[in-house]
Amino acid sequence: MSKRRITQETFDAAVRENIEEFEMDADEALREAVEQFESQGVDLTCIVKVVPAASSDDNQEEQTHEVLQALESLRIRNNTAALPDATADIKCFTEQCSLGFAQRYLAAQKGAYPVILSYCKKCMEERDYTLAGLSALAALTDGQPDLLDKEGRQFLVDVLEKHQADSSVTCVAICVVRHCCIKHEQNRQDLVKGGILPLLTGAITRHSDCAVLVKEAAWALRVMTFDDDLRATFGHAHEHAKSIVLEHNGLKILIGAAKAHLSNTSALSELCATLSRLAVRNEFCQDICDLGGLKFMMTLLADSYESPELVRQVLSAIRAIAGNDDVKDAVVNAGGVDLIVIAMNRHINNPAVCEQACACLSVLALRKPNNCKVIVENGGVIAAVQAMKIHPGSMNVQKQACMLIRNLVARMRSYCQQILELGAEGLICQAVETHRDCGDIGKAALRDLGCKVELRELWTGKHGSITN
Known part of the structure; x- marks a missing residue:
């Protein structure tokens, strides 16, 4: 049985009532509201459990959450101000969305996506502002892939093409791609059709010395092979994996990147995880071995056995290619x-x-x-x-x-x-x-093993026949 849900406004009104009518302090009022709704079986996952802050405008008595204050300021500045004037607001918005899913869900419900996308498109020519806008978009789309639309998909492809030489911008843009493809089959398919795969493999080749970017790009490639969207009847996970290998030289690129970062367990874990997702055909397994993949996995097991996460991913990769x-x-x-x-x-x-x-x-x-x-x-x-x-x-x-x-x-x-x-x-x-x-x-x-075991025969094909 699904839990009940309430709006942020309903929750905030309950907190305000506790403060004004029952003279509770802010912390007590908040705690009482949470206990009240949870006792009624209400799901508060998407509720910002913070007392709304007073508006920075002294002429306004209305209180609202900081993420919405930053959003409203951005909405106004998008139409009237130069990019430098919005720097503080975009930074504040990003920080607020990074606090938790409830903040970014509330922002999305109040129309944050078109505002942030508009800012990003406006500042594509300016590197620092592009980085700030992409960081906000990455924070907003984390756990909310449905926000991405056709305009947003094209923007991501464009920004990755335009800023190929900039590792920082590329890394954050790829992070947005990853967020928008987890549990969203249509975004994956549309981005692949739009040319995202060569941009991801190209980023690893171009910035092979940047472990953070290599990890992020490998992670995004791995997400392209997921089949995790319950809404999709048929996925293209297998097709995407084959395309990464056959059309974009994915195995050689990933193994080469792994060999270049043998001291970075975090990057290695992700590279091994991605390789295991690409071993979808018998010949791919052999290719990984022939390209030196098996040798470096053996080296990792021998030299990096202290890291349980890396060991787990190496074992998973060996398990995959040993098919x-x-x-x-x-x-x-x-x-x-x-x-x-x-x-x-x-x-x-x-x-x-x-x-x-x-x-x-x-x-x-x-x-x-x-x-x-x-x-x-x-x-x-x-x-x-x-x-x-x-x-x-x-x-x-x-x-x-x-x-x-x-x-x-x-x-x-x-x-x-x-x-x-x-x-x-x-x-x-x-x-x-x-x-x-x-x-x-x-x-x-x-x-x-030769032990006594009771095997239940579910159906023998006897006891009557089908009749009209």
Whole structure:
């Protein structure tokens, strides 16, 4: 059941009533209003929970929120003032929108988008003002991709083309692109049609020494491969991934950027995450390996194992490219299994790392008896069982560990007794009972381990026939 919603005006009126009628101080009045509406089941996610500030105009008694004061001032100056006069207002607006979603939602409801876009278009020739306008647009569109319209999409393409040499302007413009493409399939498709992909890959090539920009552009490329808009019946995630690779040399550019920033874990994490989203075809997986991608991933696992986020993303990338059977062997021959197990043991208390490590080993074991032998001998099963013990509440860890065990014994039944002696049967049964999504794979693992398992036959095709 969805929660009720109220307008900002209704909330502000309740706060004002508490102050004026019940003589509460501002903090108490605000706290009382929040408690009152929450007790009534009202969703206050989009409500600015701040007492409105007095207007800077002494002739006006009306109080309003700072983000709206800055917006109104910008609206007036857009029509009457020169760009320098609006600098303080655009900065204040950006700061207010950056405070939280409620502030930017309120600003959007009061018509902020056309005002900010107008400012941005007016100042395209001036670098500093362009940067300020784009920063405001980035803050406003965070979590609100529906704001972007046809005019805005064309502006983003134009500004990226015009300011290609400026890393700061390019970086903020790409941030706006990313904000407007998350959970918005139509914006993704329209921007791709408008030529955004070569601008993103070109930005990485042109500014390969700027880690912040490289990370932002890689992130935007990754978002183009998302399928996260529930409103879209069909997405173009696969097509966009293929276009990035085949038409814009994406794999070579990303791997080259990764090699240039081996000391920047944040940029490396994003580059690995993007590569994993591009490994959508068998030949792409091999290409990543041939371009040196696998070698640098092995280096990262060996040298940067202290960073759990980077380890997680590297494991995710290895898992993706190991969908290719030849790459599976290359990972194992490069000592990848040992590095994966070391990484999992090092971050055994981190469920995200354990999930990816188990999934990675599971993929390496699939249809590869020799790889299974290496995994068992290097302690992969012991680490997976330990992860199951430590993270009983993590469905993803339990599911991937069950998948690993199942893949190990599906073709190598000789390992069943060894795995059972580690207590795998009880852990798998617990996972099946606790997590509904573990049911099928958990029972398959138990079956292949030779354990007693109840398999329910949902339909036999008997008991009557279809009649007119």
